[in-house]
Amino acid sequence: MCLEHEEEKVNMYCVTDEQLICSLCKLVGRHRDHQVAALGDRFDKLKHALDSNLNSLIKRTTELESIMGKLIQTCQHVEVNASRQENKLLEECDVLINIVQQRRQIIATKIKEGKSVRMRKLAQQIASCKQCIERSSSLISLADQTLKETDHARFLLTAKSTCERVSMATASSQILLPEMNLNDTFDSFALDFTREKKMLESLDYLTAPNPPVIREELCTASFDTITVHWTTDDEFSVVSYELQYAIFTSQSNVVSLCNSADSWMIVPNIKQNHYTVHGLQCGIKYIFVLKAINQAGTRSSEPGKLKTNSQPFKLDAKSAHKKLRVSHDNLTVERDETSSKKSHSQDKFSTHSSYGVTGNVFIDSGRHYWEALIGGSTWFAVGIAYKSAPKHEWVGKNSASWVLSRCNNSWVVRHNCKEMPIEPSPHMRRIGVLLDYDSGSLSFYDAVGSQHLYTFDVSLLSRCAPCSTCGTGV
Structure with a gap:
C-alpha cells in the first residue's frame, strides 16, 4: 500500500523504495483510467448490442407468437370443419x-307381385288340368270295362254310348285346357348393381381443385387481344374457371394487385381451358390470374405476365406533303417526280429539300417496333414526331421530332437541330425503330445486321406518331 495514495494498491514482491512505489501507483492509476474508459466503451457497445439483440428477439418472439396464434386458430378451424364434415358424412x-332401403322395398314388392301373378295363373292352369285328368280317368275306366264285356248284346248296348262320351271328352279337353307358358319361370329380369357398387366404392369427399397453370408458351397476342391457355391436374373436378387481369406496372405492384379486388377485370364462368380477352391496349404488359372453381372451393394460379403486340400502322396519305406520293397500300412513300425538282446539293436542312408524312396511329404508351425499308434512297429521315409538330418542316429540326437521317453519304441522328453523326453499314437497307414510350427511349437499329445505331433519351409529354421524310423513295 502506498502511504501517500491509500486507495491505490498493487501486488509487489521485495519492495524497498517508497518513491518507486509512488511511481508505480501513478502508473496503475493511469492504467486504471484507461481500463475504465475501455470498460466504458465495451459497456456501451455491449449494451447497444444487447439492446439490439433484445429488440430483435422481442420482435421475433412477437412474430412467433403471432404465427402460433394463427396456427392455434387454424387448428380450431380444422377441428370445427372436420366435425362439420363428419356430421355431413x-x-x-x-x-x-x-334411398337403398326404399329401393329395396319397392323392388321386393315388385318381385312379390310378379310371383303372385305367375303363381295365380299357374294354379288356375293346374286346377283345370286336374279336372280334365279326373274326367278322363273315369272315362278310361268305363271304356276298359266295356272293352272287357264278352256278351255281344250288352257290349253293343253300352259301347256306342261309351265311345261317344270318350270322343266328346277328348274334344272338350282340347278346348278347356288353358294356354300354358312353361318358359315364364320369373327368370327374365336381373338384379345387377355393379355400376352402383362402383359408384358407392368411389365415394369420397370433394376438395377444391389444384391450382391451374397458365401456359405462357401457348398464349398468343395481337395488338388488342390476348388468348390465355392453361392446364390443370383436376380437369374433371373443375366446374368453371374465372380469369382476372390487370395492367402490370411493376413486380412490387403484384402483391397490392392481388390484395385489391377493385384493380382486376374479371371474366367468370369459363368452361374451356382457354379464353381470348378483347379490347386491350397495344404494347402493354398485363398480369393474369386464373381461378379453378368447384363446390368445395377455389384455387388460384401463379400470376402470368403477357403482353399485347404493338399496333400495326400505315402511312397517313392525308398528312403527306403534296410533293410526296403515297402508294395505294399506304406502305410506301416517294418523291413525286412530276413536281418541280430541286438539287440535293442545297442545304440539307432546307424545308424545301424534303417533305414529311406521318403514320396513321398515335402512340401514348407501351413499347412499339417498326421497320423502314429504305431501298436505294439516299435522302430520307425516319423517326417519331408529336402530333403538334410542324407539318412542312424537316423533322428533327424542331423540338417535337427525333429522327435518323441520311443525306447522300452523311448519316446523323437529329433532334431540335442538334445532330450526332453515326456510322452504319454502307449497305444498310432496313432500319428498325424501337420506341419505349413509358421508359422514355427511342432506339434505331440496322434491322438486317442487328446493329444498334443510336438511342435517344426522350421524355414524351403527348401523343406521337411514326414519321418519315424522303427525297427519293422509302
Missing part, C-alpha cells in the same frame, strides 16, 4: 341408406 350416408 353421417347425414349423406343416412340419405343413401334410406
Whole structure:
C-alpha cells in the first residue's frame, strides 16, 4: 500500500523504495483510467448490442407468437370443419341408406307381385288340368270295362254310348285346357348393381381443385387481344374457371394487385381451358390470374405476365406533303417526280429539300417496333414526331421530332437541330425503330445486321406518331 495514495494498491514482491512505489501507483492509476474508459466503451457497445439483440428477439418472439396464434386458430378451424364434415358424412350416408332401403322395398314388392301373378295363373292352369285328368280317368275306366264285356248284346248296348262320351271328352279337353307358358319361370329380369357398387366404392369427399397453370408458351397476342391457355391436374373436378387481369406496372405492384379486388377485370364462368380477352391496349404488359372453381372451393394460379403486340400502322396519305406520293397500300412513300425538282446539293436542312408524312396511329404508351425499308434512297429521315409538330418542316429540326437521317453519304441522328453523326453499314437497307414510350427511349437499329445505331433519351409529354421524310423513295 502506498502511504501517500491509500486507495491505490498493487501486488509487489521485495519492495524497498517508497518513491518507486509512488511511481508505480501513478502508473496503475493511469492504467486504471484507461481500463475504465475501455470498460466504458465495451459497456456501451455491449449494451447497444444487447439492446439490439433484445429488440430483435422481442420482435421475433412477437412474430412467433403471432404465427402460433394463427396456427392455434387454424387448428380450431380444422377441428370445427372436420366435425362439420363428419356430421355431413353421417347425414349423406343416412340419405343413401334410406334411398337403398326404399329401393329395396319397392323392388321386393315388385318381385312379390310378379310371383303372385305367375303363381295365380299357374294354379288356375293346374286346377283345370286336374279336372280334365279326373274326367278322363273315369272315362278310361268305363271304356276298359266295356272293352272287357264278352256278351255281344250288352257290349253293343253300352259301347256306342261309351265311345261317344270318350270322343266328346277328348274334344272338350282340347278346348278347356288353358294356354300354358312353361318358359315364364320369373327368370327374365336381373338384379345387377355393379355400376352402383362402383359408384358407392368411389365415394369420397370433394376438395377444391389444384391450382391451374397458365401456359405462357401457348398464349398468343395481337395488338388488342390476348388468348390465355392453361392446364390443370383436376380437369374433371373443375366446374368453371374465372380469369382476372390487370395492367402490370411493376413486380412490387403484384402483391397490392392481388390484395385489391377493385384493380382486376374479371371474366367468370369459363368452361374451356382457354379464353381470348378483347379490347386491350397495344404494347402493354398485363398480369393474369386464373381461378379453378368447384363446390368445395377455389384455387388460384401463379400470376402470368403477357403482353399485347404493338399496333400495326400505315402511312397517313392525308398528312403527306403534296410533293410526296403515297402508294395505294399506304406502305410506301416517294418523291413525286412530276413536281418541280430541286438539287440535293442545297442545304440539307432546307424545308424545301424534303417533305414529311406521318403514320396513321398515335402512340401514348407501351413499347412499339417498326421497320423502314429504305431501298436505294439516299435522302430520307425516319423517326417519331408529336402530333403538334410542324407539318412542312424537316423533322428533327424542331423540338417535337427525333429522327435518323441520311443525306447522300452523311448519316446523323437529329433532334431540335442538334445532330450526332453515326456510322452504319454502307449497305444498310432496313432500319428498325424501337420506341419505349413509358421508359422514355427511342432506339434505331440496322434491322438486317442487328446493329444498334443510336438511342435517344426522350421524355414524351403527348401523343406521337411514326414519321418519315424522303427525297427519293422509302
